[in-house]
Amino acid sequence: MWVWFAKLGSPKWFYEISGRWLPWMAGAMILTIGFATVWALLFLPPDYQQGYTSRILVVHVAVAGTSLAFFPLMAVAGSITLIWKMKLADMVAKNAAPIGAWFSFLTLATGSLWGSVTWGTWWEWSDSRLVSMLFQFFLLIGVISLRSALDDRDQSARACALLAILGCINVVVIKYSVEWWNTLHQSASPVTIGGGGANGPEFWVVTLLMILGVYLFMGISLILATRNEILERERNAVWVQEIVDGS
Amino acid sequence: MKAHRRNRLGLILFISLGLSVTIGLTLYALSQNINMFFTPTQVAQGEVKPGQAFRIGGMVKEGSLMRNESDLAVKFTTTDFISDVPIAYNESLGILPDLFREGQGIVAEGSVDSFGVFQATKVLAKHDENYMSPEVKAAMDAAKLLQAEGSSFSNKGYVE
Numbered sequence: 040m041w042v043w044f045a046k047l048g049s050p051k052w053f054y055e056i057s058g059r060w061l062p063w064m065a066g067a068m069i070l071t072i073g074f075a076t077v078w079a080l081l082f083l084p085p086d087y088q089q090g091y092t093s094r095i096l097v098v099h100v101a102v103a104g105t106s107l108a109f110f111p112l113m114a115v116a117g118s119i120t121l122i123w124k125m126k127l128a129d130m131v132a133k134n135a136a137p138i139g140a141w142f143s144f145l146t147l148a149t150g151s152l153w154g155s156v157t158w159g160t161w162w163e164w165s166d167s168r169l170v171s172m173l174f175q176f177f178l179l180i181g182v183i184s185l186r187s188a189l190d191d192r193d194q195s196a197r198a199c200a201l202l203a204i205l206g207c208i209n210v211v212v213i214k215y216s217v218e219w220w221n222t223l224h225q226s227a228s229p230v231t232i233g234g235g236g237a238n239g240p241e242f243w244v245v246t247l248l249m250i251l252g253v254y255l256f257m258g259i260s261l262i263l264a265t266r267n268e269i270l271e272r273e274r275n276a277v278w279v280q281e282i283v284d285g286s
Numbered sequence: 287m288k289a290h291r292r293n294r295l296g297l298i299l300f301i302s303l304g305l306s307v308t309i310g311l312t313l314y315a316l317s318q319n320i321n322m323f324f325t326p327t328q329v330a331q332g333e334v335k336p337g338q339a340f341r342i343g344g345m346v347k348e349g350s351l352m353r354n355e356s357d358l359a360v361k362f363t364t365t366d367f368i369s370d371v372p373i374a375y376n377e378s379l380g381i382l383p384d385l386f387r388e389g390q391g392i393v394a395e396g397s398v399d400s401f402g403v404f405q406a407t408k409v410l411a412k413h414d415e416n417y418m419s420p421e422v423k424a425a426m427d428a429a430k431l432l433q434a435e436g437s438s439f440s441n442k443g444y445v446e
Contacts, residue, residue: 084419090356158410159383165322228415237416
């Protein structure tokens with residue numbers, strides 16, 4: 040296990056193996072997002088109360104769910120940086136922050152659109168789900184700024200790792216805000232496996248597909264950004280020189 | 287794992303645990319301020335000072351919605367099925383959301399006047415987490431109705 044762990048930490052190994060993963064991931068992403076988009080726009084049944092407005096849930100739930108993955112991911116990568124000083128972990132953590140900020144922004148934007156139609160408001164400062172999600176967006180901006188604020192790379196990596204670990208507390212708050220407090224935002228929908236009830240397969244299958252697709256999109260974005268970072272940080276390594284000369 | 291690495295892992299876990307507990311207790315202490323609205327029961331129990339602006343959240347009671355013919359005034363009762371609070375609103379302040387209807391969850395902003403009526407300045411519609419197609423909803427309502435009728439019939443048969 041430790042051999043595999045050490046191997047995973049090698050930027051060269053990661054660059055090679057991720058290059059092999061990318062086409063498969065891209066293919067799966069195009070299939071899932073494409074299929075889910077067409078399905079959601081043309082065939083998803085209307086909700087008995089909200090009508091066709093509820094179709095936005097497919098996108099909103101997918102980006103919101105994915106946006107919650109960034110702080111745990113950065114915290115795991117950050118802990119590895121703090122404990123083992125693995126270079127690759129820090130490269131992943133660094134590039135996750137801006138992607139996470141975009142996902143948080145998309146969550147807020149799609150939620151706002153949905154709320155403007157169903158709730159009758161774009162934004163409510165008094166709703167803890169909305170505000171904690173906005174807080175996550177600002178925290179991610181904070182991680183990005185902290186990264187560029189410190190000149191020493193190792194020092195900024197350690198500071199960002201700590202902030203990422205702390206940010207995980209906010210993820211728990213976002214997740215359970217709708218259970219702990221009174222909010223305008225509804226709670227998570229319990230799915231029913233069989234048909235005939237609320238949240239049946241006609242709603243959740245397409246949502247699950249979109250979630251898969253969006254996670255793949257997140258993975259691909261992160262891998263591409265990390266590969267870029269590897270080439271930049273390892274630009275003096277022989278294997279990088281070979282790639283540059285070869286192309 | 288080497289000793290200094292284990293120590294560092296321990297330190298990270300200790301700091302995160304300590305901060306989680308601190309933040310958890312803070313949020314717990316502030317929960318009344320974090321709550322978006324008061325329920326009609328909380329209002330009936332006098333948890334809100336008279337004249338204070340606040341938000342109230344509940345269901346629009348079935349059969350309580352009244353619209354004024356001549357102007358845009360709307361009156362309805364909000365309920366949590368324990369206590370009721372009457373609400374007055376005027377749509378000249380902004381039209382009610384599409385989802386606003388009897389039996390729907392709402393959140394209203396305003397204050398209680400001297401007659402005990404909540405004078406709303408803003409009304410928002412809540413919706414729940416249960417998505418259903420109109421067909422499923424109709425089928426479920428029909429099944430519920432059938433069950434209710436069935437039980438009343440069997441009761442009748444038993445009594446007679």
